[in-house]
Amino acid sequence: MPEQNKANPTKFITVFCGASPGRDPEYVEMAKELGREMLKRNYGLVYGGGSYGLMGAIAQTIHEGGGKVIGVIPAALKKIERPEIGETNNDLVYGEERVVPDMHTRKAMMNKLCDAFITLPGGYGTMEELLEITTWSQLSIHAKPVMLFNMKGYFEHLLKFIEHSIEEKFVVEWSAGVIVAGSTAVEVLDKLEVYQPPKSRFAL
């Protein structure tokens, strides 16, 4: 695929994931694999900015492969120091960086810029982002694919929790279809391309 096409992606994907690389190097490998697969399909990346962990792995892969990367980062988070994981922020930026005033503006922009969401392994913040766009889909605020890249079964307990929520009738049954999981980069993107949001969502 020629370079000039990659400057005009056919889709933008917002990826939520950790600023940590995880315990097993395979997580970073799989994040890079998703980056390569997105390059093949000419998809651009929207993400939370930063150059560490899975975030850095996918952003670097797409940027260095000639793809389009937009990092959306709140001013305050640019300054965070994380001595307990041996990292301090530096100025390494992949692609275009948009510094926004706060977390809320970041989320609104990440939602506005993309055609679909993919969540990779991450911590509380990543889970919160996943559940927020899931809630927004349920409330018909958007109808975009909400994909889970279930690397090494990372999300199994979360998926069981959602099943249990449905069994116990705290989540309505049709809502189960909002989140679609895949265990490889190809599976996630193939399912993303045919994603249909549940039909009977709440109408605000």
Place this chain on the structure above:
Amino acid sequence: MPEQNKANPTKFITVFCGASPGRDPEYVEMAKELGREMLKRNYGLVYGGGSYGLMGAIAQTIHEGGGKVIGVIPAALKKIERPEIGETNNDLVYGEERVVPDMHTRKAMMNKLCDAFITLPGGYGTMEELLEITTWSQLSIHAKPVMLFNMKGYFEHLLKFIEHSIEEKFVVEWSAGVIVAGSTAVEVLDKLEVYQPPKSRFAL
């Protein structure tokens, strides 16, 4: 405890929970039990408004027991119809209702008004609220207790998922202490009263 004291609660607790009652009537019973225990301790309730499910159960219990209830509800959500669970909104209001322009303002107000958070069983929206305040604690935006009322083991899979996230190094180990769970109303409130936030949080 005299009525006049209840108009001036010693603490306000923001409760996140479902607008559904759940499959087993015990969920509603346990929500009422929490309400009664909050009345005993003269705690006021801040919640998402509405009169259904666990939300309605706890709000009604506290309101009818002479306690203070503040419901914070976005204008758009007041209009939601939920035919699939046989409900439409009506004007039943327990205590004071504050109508806010949007979800973001609701969250900011629910955070500002309270001294602690308790999450009861609920769906995607409830989980998102729990994870948001957990993230905010991790980022030192607040240091309030983040409690889980683990009724009937509802949150077991979620707690296992968090353990797995720590094992896999996507959540730093000290963060495990942000969320504290209890399986009865008394246990949750007793633990809330001695809650200490983790010491080594991220400094923004």
